[in-house]
Amino acid sequence: MVSPNTPETPGGGTSPSGAPRSIQDVVIRLAGNSQDGIQAVGGFLARLAGRSDQDVMTYMTIPSTISGGPSIFQVRMGTGDILSAGDRADMLVAFYQHSYDAHISSLRPGGVLLYDSDHVTPVAGDNRFTHVAVPITTATVEAVGGTGKDKGKNIFILGLIARIFDLDVAKLSALIKERFGGRNEDIVRNAMLAFDSGYAWPQNNLRDLFYRFEAVDQAGGPAPSGRPQITVDGNTAVAYGLLAGGVRHGAGYPITPWSSIMETLRTELPKYGGIFVQCEDEIAAVSTAIGFSYTGQLAITGSSGPGLSLKMEALGWAVMAEMPLIVVNVQRGGPSTGMPTNVEQSDLLQAIYGSHGDAPRVVVSPKNVEDCFYIALEATRIAREYSTPVFILTDFALASRIEAFDEPDLTTLMVSPKADLSTRGADFKPYPLDRITRHAPPGARIESGKYPTVTGLEHDEMGHPTGSPKLHTQMTIKRREKIKALGAALPAPEHTGDPEGEVLLVTWGSTWGPGREAVGRIRPAGVKAGHLHLRHIHPLPNGLEAIFAKYKKIVVAEINDEGLYGFGQLATLLRARYANPDIVSITKTDGLTFKVSEIVTGLAKYVGSQKLDGTVGVSSHSALAKST
Amino acid sequence: MSSVATPPAPAGAPLTKKVLVADHPTWCPGCGDFAVLASFYRVLEKLQYPHEKIVTFAGIGCSSRFPYFVNTHGGHYIHGRALPFAAGISLGNDDLHVFVFGGDGDGFSIGGNHLVHTARKNPRITYVIMDNFVYGLTKKQTSPTSPIGFKTKTDPTGAMDQPINPMRTLLNTGATFVARSHATQVNHMTDMMLRAAKHDGFSVVEILSECVEFYEGAFDAANPRKGGTWSMIDEKKNDGSPEDAARHDTSDELAAMKIALEPWPGKFGVYYENKSRPTKNALEAGLIARAKEKTKNATDLQLLQSTFAKLR
Numbered sequence: 001m002v003s004p005n006t007p008e009t010p011g012g013g014t015s016p017s018g019a020p021r022s023i024q025d026v027v028i029r030l031a032g033n034s035q036d037g038i039q040a041v042g043g044f045l046a047r048l049a050g051r052s053d054q055d056v057m058t059y060m061t062i063p064s065t066i067s068g069g070p071s072i073f074q075v076r077m078g079t080g081d082i083l084s085a086g087d088r089a090d091m092l093v094a095f096y097q098h099s100y101d102a103h104i105s106s107l108r109p110g111g112v113l114l115y116d117s118d119h120v121t122p123v124a125g126d127n128r129f130t131h132v133a134v135p136i137t138t139a140t141v142e143a144v145g146g147t148g149k150d151k152g153k154n155i156f157i158l159g160l161i162a163r164i165f166d167l168d169v170a171k172l173s174a175l176i177k178e179r180f181g182g183r184n185e186d187i188v189r190n191a192m193l194a195f196d197s198g199y200a201w202p203q204n205n206l207r208d209l210f211y212r213f214e215a216v217d218q219a220g221g222p223a224p225s226g227r228p229q230i231t232v233d234g235n236t237a238v239a240y241g242l243l244a245g246g247v248r249h250g251a252g253y254p255i256t257p258w259s260s261i262m263e264t265l266r267t268e269l270p271k272y273g274g275i276f277v278q279c280e281d282e283i284a285a286v287s288t289a290i291g292f293s294y295t296g297q298l299a300i301t302g303s304s305g306p307g308l309s310l311k312m313e314a315l316g317w318a319v320m321a322e323m324p325l326i327v328v329n330v331q332r333g334g335p336s337t338g339m340p341t342n343v344e345q346s347d348l349l350q351a352i353y354g355s356h357g358d359a360p361r362v363v364v365s366p367k368n369v370e371d372c373f374y375i376a377l378e379a380t381r382i383a384r385e386y387s388t389p390v391f392i393l394t395d396f397a398l399a400s401r402i403e404a405f406d407e408p409d410l411t412t413l414m415v416s417p418k419a420d421l422s423t424r425g426a427d428f429k430p431y432p433l434d435r436i437t438r439h440a441p442p443g444a445r446i447e448s449g450k451y452p453t454v455t456g457l458e459h460d461e462m463g464h465p466t467g468s469p470k471l472h473t474q475m476t477i478k479r480r481e482k483i484k485a486l487g488a489a490l491p492a493p494e495h496t497g498d499p500e501g502e503v504l505l506v507t508w509g510s511t512w513g514p515g516r517e518a519v520g521r522i523r524p525a526g527v528k529a530g531h532l533h534l535r536h537i538h539p540l541p542n543g544l545e546a547i548f549a550k551y552k553k554i555v556v557a558e559i560n561d562e563g564l565y566g567f568g569q570l571a572t573l574l575r576a577r578y579a580n581p582d583i584v585s586i587t588k589t590d591g592l593t594f595k596v597s598e599i600v601t602g603l604a605k606y607v608g609s610q611k612l613d614g615t616v617g618v619s620s621h622s623a624l625a626k627s628t
Numbered sequence: 629m630s631s632v633a634t635p636p637a638p639a640g641a642p643l644t645k646k647v648l649v650a651d652h653p654t655w656c657p658g659c660g661d662f663a664v665l666a667s668f669y670r671v672l673e674k675l676q677y678p679h680e681k682i683v684t685f686a687g688i689g690c691s692s693r694f695p696y697f698v699n700t701h702g703g704h705y706i707h708g709r710a711l712p713f714a715a716g717i718s719l720g721n722d723d724l725h726v727f728v729f730g731g732d733g734d735g736f737s738i739g740g741n742h743l744v745h746t747a748r749k750n751p752r753i754t755y756v757i758m759d760n761f762v763y764g765l766t767k768k769q770t771s772p773t774s775p776i777g778f779k780t781k782t783d784p785t786g787a788m789d790q791p792i793n794p795m796r797t798l799l800n801t802g803a804t805f806v807a808r809s810h811a812t813q814v815n816h817m818t819d820m821m822l823r824a825a826k827h828d829g830f831s832v833v834e835i836l837s838e839c840v841e842f843y844e845g846a847f848d849a850a851n852p853r854k855g856g857t858w859s860m861i862d863e864k865k866n867d868g869s870p871e872d873a874a875r876h877d878t879s880d881e882l883a884a885m886k887i888a889l890e891p892w893p894g895k896f897g898v899y900y901e902n903k904s905r906p907t908k909n910a911l912e913a914g915l916i917a918r919a920k921e922k923t924k925n926a927t928d929l930q931l932l933q934s935t936f937a938k939l940r
Contacts, residue, residue: 047939047940050940051940228940229940230936230939230940231939231940232939240932240935240936243928243932244932249716249719249720251712251716268935270912270915270916270918270919270920271919271920271922271923271926271931272928272931273916273920274916275719275720275912275916277715277716277719277749279712279745280712280741280742280744280745281741283709283712284709284711284712284741284742284745285712287705287706287709287712287713287716288712288713288715288716288719289716290713290716291712291713291714291715291716291717291719291720292716292717292719292720293716294703294713294716294717294720295716295717295720295721295724296720296721297720299716299720313706314706314709316706317705317706321703407936407939407940408936410929410932410933410936411929414928414929414932416928417928419721440701441701441721442680442681442682442683442701442702442717442721442724443680443681443701443721443723443724444680444701445679445680446680449647449679449699450699451650451679451680451699451700451701451702452701453695453696453702453703453704454702454703454704455703455704456704456705456706457704463703464650464651464696465696465704
C-alpha cells in the first residue's frame, strides 16, 4: 500500500486476511467538541511517536469560544520525516453529527470513517469511504461505569486506534499512567478501562482494518543524535528556548494564542530565580519588560494580533534607546480580532517596520516546533550582542502543534543570565558612535561619576538630548549599521533541492514544512526546483541575489494577502530589496496552514515545461484503502 | 567589559548636590519644578544611598525632563508609561532606589490605568507627580486636573470636564503611601519626598507645581505669600493627649478620604500610609524562595534537563 502523503513508492500490497497491511504514514483527524479531550489523544499519539521510530506532526484547531463547540485534532504519524500535517485525512473519527458534516470532505476517497453510532448517521450509500460504526458513547459508559457519563471517550478511541495501527500498547499505557498518575487511582483505573475496552473492541468490519508502520531506510538522512526525543508544542518550545538562552524576566498580557508562553514562563521562572509579571495591558507589559532589560537582564514580552499594535510605541523607544528585548508574536488571523484561533503570516511587515520613525530591529522566525526552541535561543544571543529588540514571529499553527524532536543538548547550550554590574571605566559612554552600545545597568558604578541616561529623545553619546542635525544623522546611521552588521554575520539560509533551475520556492516560518514537501514532490516529476527557507528575515542574510540568479522564477509562498500590488509581504520585501521582477507570490488567507497541493498548484503556474497539478507524486487513494 | 571589582567609594565622600547636578534645567524661569528639583537633591543628600543605586525615571512632559537634571542612572521613557517601566527596574534589581517623576498628564490621563495597577502591585517605587493643572510642554491644553472653566487652547471657552481629584484618585488606587505638597513649601516638600522614599512600597507624592507660563497663580490659594492659606494635616502623635484624638490617623483610609474631599485648596501632608501590605518585590521573592525550596536549589541546567526528561 502506498502512503498518500509521501511521494509514490512501490511496495505494500493487499494484506492476507488478518495480517496487518504495511503503511508509511497515516493522517487521522479526530473531530468532536472542545471538552472531549481530543487534544489529549493527539498528545498521547505524539508522545508515543516521540518514544518510537515514528515522527509526528499534529494540527489542531480550537474554537475561540471558552468551552464547548467544535474542535479537531489531526495527527500525522509515520516513519521517516513528517513535514506537514497532511493535506487530507486517511481516517476521520467523528464524535458528533456536526463533526461528520463539517469534516467528511477532508477525508480522502478510500479512507476510513469511524463514527460514534450513538450520535452520527452518515449519508446512506456513500461508497467513497469505509464506514465503521462504533457506539463510542455507550461503549465508554459500559467500560468505565460509575457517574463519569461518557468521560473517557477520548481514551476509548485511543485504545481503538492503538489496535488498528498496531501501536505499542506498553508504551501507551505507561504514558496514560504518567499523565493521570498524579491524581487519584480511580482516574488512572478508569482511563485504563476505557483504553482496554477500545483496544478489545474490534468486531465486524473493524477486524479488516489492521495496519503496521513499515520500517523505512533512514540511510542518507542525518545521523541519529543518540539523544532521546521530547514532544512539545511550539509555544512551550519557545518558552524553553528563552530559558536556555538565559531569559529570567518577562511581562505579558493574556491573548490567544500567545497566552500559554506567559503561563509557562510564570510557572517556570521562579524556579530559576526569575520573575514574570502579568500586567494591566500590553503597553505596561512591554514597558515592564524593557524595564527589566534596563537592569541588565534580557527580558521577554509577547502577544498576538492587536496586542502587538499596542506595543509598537514602546518598541520605538527600545530601538531609540538601543535596549535589548525579545518580542514574541504568535501570529493569528487579522486585522483586529480577526481569526484568533487560525494561522496567518500577516504581521511580517509590522514586525519589520511597525512603530514610528526609522526604527531598525531584528526579525526572526522558526520553521517548525523544534526550531521554536533554537530560534528563541538565537534571539537571546542577537538581542544581547547587538543591544536591540528582536522579534520572534511564530504563528498559531506552530503554537498549537506538537512535534517530537531530539532533546536539545543543554550542557552545551545553556546560557548564564548574570547581569554585568561591574564598574565602568571613566570613558564609559552608553551611545558611542564608533561601537555597538553596551549599557551600564543601574547598580553599576561609573568611574567618571557621570551617570548615563537612556532615552527616547535623540541623544548624544552620553544619552543627553540633542537637536543637532549632525548627531541625529550619525545616531540613525549607528542604529542602522549594527543591524546591517548582523546581516553580514548571518549563516547562509537553508537551500535544498536543485541548486539551479526553473523555480526556487522561498518560504518563511511554519510554511517551511509544506514548502519542502512540495519541492520534494515536483522534482521527481522532472521539474528542476530548489527550496530556500529564511529564518532570518530582518536583516536578510547576505548573498541571496546570487541564489535568485540561478532560477527563472522565485516563488514566495506565505499565508497572507497579495495586497494592492499583487505580492505577499515577504515577496514585496524581496522585490524591493533585489529589484528582481522574477520574484512572484503564492498567498492565501483562509486561516489554515498551506496544503502541499496548494503550493504545488501555485508553482505549476511558473513551470513552463512541465504539467503539474496538486496531486503530483501523490496516490489518489487513501493509505488505508483495501484495493491496491 | 571590565570585570574589575567595584572599588569602594572614597571614604566619607558624601553624595552632595554638587555631584548630583547634571544638565541645566530647560524649564521656564519661575517654574515650580525648579524647587522640586532642589528639594530632591536635598532628599538624596539626606538619604546618602550609594550613588550607583539611585535611578531617576520619567515619562513625557515638562516635569518629565527631570532625569536629565539629576546625575544618577536614569532615563526618559514614553508618555504615561514610566510606572510599568519602573516596576521592571524595581523588580529586576531589588537593591535599587527607584524614583519616578511626571506631571498630571502623565499620571492621571495617559498613564491613569498604570497608576491604578502599579498601586495594586505595590512595587518599591517613589512616584512624584508635579501637578500644574495644564499641559505646558505642548503649550496650554486642558489637563485632567484643569478646573472647570479654565480657558485653554483646546477649551477656549473654558474646560468642561470634571477634573480629577488627585488625592481621592490615589487613595482609591490603594497606593500604600499618599501625600500632597506644594512647590513653594520647600521644607514640607522635602519631608514628604523623604518619607515617601523611606516607605517600603509604592509611594506617591503630588506636588502642586505652578506653570508660570500657562497657568500663573494656579496655586496661590494655598500660598500665604500670595494671600492664600497653607493648611497642613495634623498627624496623630499617639501621645495619649486629649487633642491627639482629633488628629489624623494616617492608617485610616476613610479619614484620609474625608480630607481628600475637603474643598480647594485642601490640606497638605501625608494622607495615608499602609505599612503592612507586602510589596510586589517581597511577594515575588517569596515565590522564588518557595520554588527554590521545592526544587532543592537545583541549578538552571538541572532544572531544564529534568523538565525535558518529563517531555520524553
